Amino acid sequence: MAKTYVSATINGESAEFLCETQQTLLDVLRDVIGLTGSKEGCGSGDCGACSVIVDDRLVCSCLMLGVEAEGKSITTIEGIANGDTLHPIQQKFLEYAALQCGFCTPGLIVATKALLDENPNPTETEARYWLAGNLCRCTGYDKVIRAVMDVAADMRGETVA
Amino acid sequence: MNYIDSSLKVVGTRPIRPDGVDKVTGRAVFAADTRASGMLWGKVLRSPHAHARIVSIDTTKAAALKGVFAVVSGVDFPEIASEEAFVGEGPMNFRDLSLNCMARDKVLYEGHALAAVAASTQAIADEALALIEVTYEVLPHVIDVEDAMAPGAPVLHADMFTSGVSPKPEKPSNIAKVVTFKKGDVEAGFKEADVIVEGSYTTQPVHQAYIEPHACLASYAPDGQVQIHTSTQGHFMVRAYTAKLLGISMSNIRVNPAEIGGGFGGKTLVYLEPVAVTLSRKSGRSVKMQMTREDVFRASGPTSGAAMTVKIGAKKDGTIVAAQQVLKFQAGAFPGSPIGPGCMCGFAMYDLPNVDVVGYDVVSNRPKVAAYRAPGAPITSFAVESLMDELAIKLGIDALTLREMNAAKNGTKTHYGPVHQNIGFTAVLDAVKSHPHWKSPLKEGHGRGLATGFWFNIGGESSAQVHVNEDGTVTAATGSPDIGGSRASIGMMVAEVLGVPATAVRTIVADTASIGFTFLTGGSRVTFATGMAATQAAEKVVEDLKRRAAQTWDIPVEAVEWKDGMAYPAGSNAGAFEPLDLAALALKAGRTGGPILAEVSVNAQGAGPGFGAHICDVSVDKETGHVKIERYTAIQDVGKAIHPSYVEGQIQGGAAQGIGWALSEEYIYNTKGQMENAGFLDYRVPVASDMPMIEAVLVEVPNPRHPFGARGVGEVPIIPPMAAIANAIRSATGLRMPDLPMSPPKIRAALDAAG
Numbered sequence A: 001m002a003k004t005y006v007s008a009t010i011n012g013e014s015a016e017f018l019c020e021t022q023q024t025l026l027d028v029l030r031d032v033i034g035l036t037g038s039k040e041g042c043g044s045g046d047c048g049a050c051s052v053i054v055d056d057r058l059v060c061s062c063l064m065l066g067v068e069a070e071g072k073s074i075t076t077i078e079g080i081a082n083g084d085t086l087h088p089i090q091q092k093f094l095e096y097a098a099l100q101c102g103f104c105t106p107g108l109i110v111a112t113k114a115l116l117d118e119n120p121n122p123t124e125t126e127a128r129y130w131l132a133g134n135l136c137r138c139t140g141y142d143k144v145i146r147a148v149m150d151v152a153a154d155m156r157g158e159t160v161a
Numbered sequence B: 001m002n003y004i005d006s007s008l009k010v011v012g013t014r015p016i017r018p019d020g021v022d023k024v025t026g027r028a029v030f031a032a033d034t035r036a037s038g039m040l041w042g043k044v045l046r047s048p049h050a051h052a053r054i055v056s057i058d059t060t061k062a063a064a065l066k067g068v069f070a071v072v073s074g075v076d077f078p079e080i081a082s083e084e085a086f087v088g089e090g091p092m093n094f095r096d097l098s099l100n101c102m103a104r105d106k107v108l109y110e111g112h113a114l115a116a117v118a119a120s121t122q123a124i125a126d127e128a129l130a131l132i133e134v135t136y137e138v139l140p141h142v143i144d145v146e147d148a149m150a151p152g153a154p155v156l157h158a159d160m161f162t163s164g165v166s167p168k169p170e171k172p173s174n175i176a177k178v179v180t181f182k183k184g185d186v187e188a189g190f191k192e193a194d195v196i197v198e199g200s201y202t203t204q205p206v207h208q209a210y211i212e213p214h215a216c217l218a219s220y221a222p223d224g225q226v227q228i229h230t231s232t233q234g235h236f237m238v239r240a241y242t243a244k245l246l247g248i249s250m251s252n253i254r255v256n257p258a259e260i261g262g263g264f265g266g267k268t269l270v271y272l273e274p275v276a277v278t279l280s281r282k283s284g285r286s287v288k289m290q291m292t293r294e295d296v297f298r299a300s301g302p303t304s305g306a307a308m309t310v311k312i313g314a315k316k317d318g319t320i321v322a323a324q325q326v327l328k329f330q331a332g333a334f335p336g337s338p339i340g341p342g343c344m345c346g347f348a349m350y351d352l353p354n355v356d357v358v359g360y361d362v363v364s365n366r367p368k369v370a371a372y373r374a375p376g377a378p379i380t381s382f383a384v385e386s387l388m389d390e391l392a393i394k395l396g397i398d399a400l401t402l403r404e405m406n407a408a409k410n411g412t413k414t415h416y417g418p419v420h421q422n423i424g425f426t427a428v429l430d431a432v433k434s435h436p437h438w439k440s441p442l443k444e445g446h447g448r449g450l451a452t453g454f455w456f457n458i459g460g461e462s463s464a465q466v467h468v469n470e471d472g473t474v475t476a477a478t479g480s481p482d483i484g485g486s487r488a489s490i491g492m493m494v495a496e497v498l499g500v501p502a503t504a505v506r507t508i509v510a511d512t513a514s515i516g517f518t519f520l521t522g523g524s525r526v527t528f529a530t531g532m533a534a535t536q537a538a539e540k541v542v543e544d545l546k547r548r549a550a551q552t553w554d555i556p557v558e559a560v561e562w563k564d565g566m567a568y569p570a571g572s573n574a575g576a577f578e579p580l581d582l583a584a585l586a587l588k589a590g591r592t593g594g595p596i597l598a599e600v601s602v603n604a605q606g607a608g609p610g611f612g613a614h615i616c617d618v619s620v621d622k623e624t625g626h627v628k629i630e631r632y633t634a635i636q637d638v639g640k641a642i643h644p645s646y647v648e649g650q651i652q653g654g655a656a657q658g659i660g661w662a663l664s665e666e667y668i669y670n671t672k673g674q675m676e677n678a679g680f681l682d683y684r685v686p687v688a689s690d691m692p693m694i695e696a697v698l699v700e701v702p703n704p705r706h707p708f709g710a711r712g713v714g715e716v717p718i719i720p721p722m723a724a725i726a727n728a729i730r731s732a733t734g735l736r737m738p739d740l741p742m743s744p745p746k747i748r749a750a751l752d753a754a755g
């Protein structure tokens, strides 16, 4: 089958790739481009392990076709840190031990970034509903939510008690 | 050495884990993230039928498809004789496992593997699967455990005769085995009772639901060398099973444990690895396989569903005099439900004079069960702890007091044999009593429930190495896959012994060719047993370093003291020397005996049982039947928390899984025996908005058999939630919910029935 040429921006760099029409953006990221930080937990939009940000919108990359990336700007987990300086969200996840196996972690961090970009001052309930699309089977979400609330306060320049 | 009463600098603190940065940046390499040169994609053809004879499999068209390099089915695998396997967690039979990986004559559940292909792309592999022509003779099937036990039920295995009964039955049945435990005289006990309560309970099979589907990459080279890269709780287990199932010697198989995206017991078997190796052998190329989420639900895990009855008799003052339990656990298509632990754990929290427990291990046309966190204990405890609540109500005694009165203590002989020693159950109940949650008044419309749980924990065989590198930094290697932060806890114990900061020790998981045998990660054993091996290896290194310092200074080794990561002359008599740190000693290694390292292998005993108690407040929406968890507190004796954050994390995560088990998770079958909810949309695990914060309270009653006092912590927290929630619902509504999950339709129906 003929492949389609796609040109997009991935983690701030221009990226060009050829993909088959049925390939999802997740397949393209993992198998064509080699960015394996985004994970496949379900392939059906139910777990959020594949979360990426496409032009400021949080998206399950398993639900989007690779060809739909044409002209778009995509941020994956690999693009969250600034060089070797971790993003405050990443740092806070580490400090709070907000991960155990770490398989859901890339998706949760990307989703948290999207949350705080849109709403820098979420309530706990808002954070919980925003992250409800990101399944974590290990942590029970407690430390995840604490990390999110704390990093949100940090990024607003406040400190929580 | 024992550090239980020492002042500790590293153990008990909360450093950032060694694999943390990799996991927050996407660098961590999980099994599906690997590739190999010339790699093919392997896929499995699965049965659409719950029970059928395979009349024929024609793979001609699939094999002829361009881009297909191998097609295999049952005939490509050696026929394995029936033989008990003690390789994974829980009972297993090599023949059953072989047939579970690839069916031969019959398929026994929807999703059962019966053929596989390797192709250059995933799309071609899918196309090839569709070209395999299978003729089935569909057979009657049975799903429910009690239906499977009934006379006249379709029999899955013509050669299965119930074991554990005499005389041996004359006819085969679906009851694989009967387990019994007796203590005292239960009939006499019930005669003494003033009050007797009884109840029947059911639980549904639930899946471990690790977010990472099973995946592996295998290569079979022309010289017979096999490499497997896989997501597993035990790479030595994968090696042993693959060797046995394929007739390959262990020395020709090297298994690399990838980062593992959750397991909870579900990754203590093999599903894909023997298939991938066979496809690789046939195609001459490396083969990568990964399950879809649907495959994970239909063909791996879950744990048993069960039907149970419990009867408890007590004196008016609350003293329990007799307890009886009948447990029927469904095992899936092959024997091996956790009926043993189910029979052991239900009553083990209590000091009971007369106990009688009978358990049945029953096969039916469902996926073969796999271990799930404290296998069996959550099921049996749901029944016992629900009935304990009824007993408390009937006696008019507070739920905590009833448990305190009957609590197992040091010296209590369990009904399954061992005598409890160094247990912390009383300390846990004390912590319940003094906890603000327990003391707080109930809010209007809320209900409160309490339930407890017991898990015996295991030790076993583990190997660990500690290396002082040429520059004085430290690497610790073990054979235990890290499923929830054990690299952190192991590195911390090593750091404590060496007297260096936690960050100075890098902990890794070594592959099967690089370290001594280590039993799989399960039974809450890693921090206990592997931690013990690592601690002893670090102690050996310290002894060696002292010897090297003594040699350098030309003084007797007894005159050298090790403190804060440095060798000092012990007192002024020993001489005046500048202390030598790890870097200085490493620099001199060539002149003091060569490389500095130690490997220790242990068969750790004395794991130390764990006890927990959970307090739960709920509200029930009478209109929708929805149960909301308003407040949740999980209290547990952890021995000694090496890294408290990860101990809390285990408790919070276990409680969350228990909450899913209690309220929403279940396998739903249609009349053809096909699972109707094989995806996260319809199989509902708790999401962030379902959950409250979970307060984890760590009670530390040291386990004297571990150098730092640790006991296993990972399994206990999944045991109490189901009964704690059922008891809270009872408190809020007056309804006793004996059947899991306590989902909105069931609550609604119960509310309607109650008028």
Ligand code: FES
Pocket: A039, A040, A041, A042, A043, A044, A045, A046, A047, A048, A049, A050, A051, A060, A061, A062, A063
């Ligand atoms: S893999 Fe995309 S949502 Fe699960």
Ligand code: FES
Pocket: A098, A099, A100, A101, A102, A103, A104, A105, A135, A136, A137, A138, A139, B211, B261, B262
């Ligand atoms: S840390 Fe394992 S799924 Fe979230």
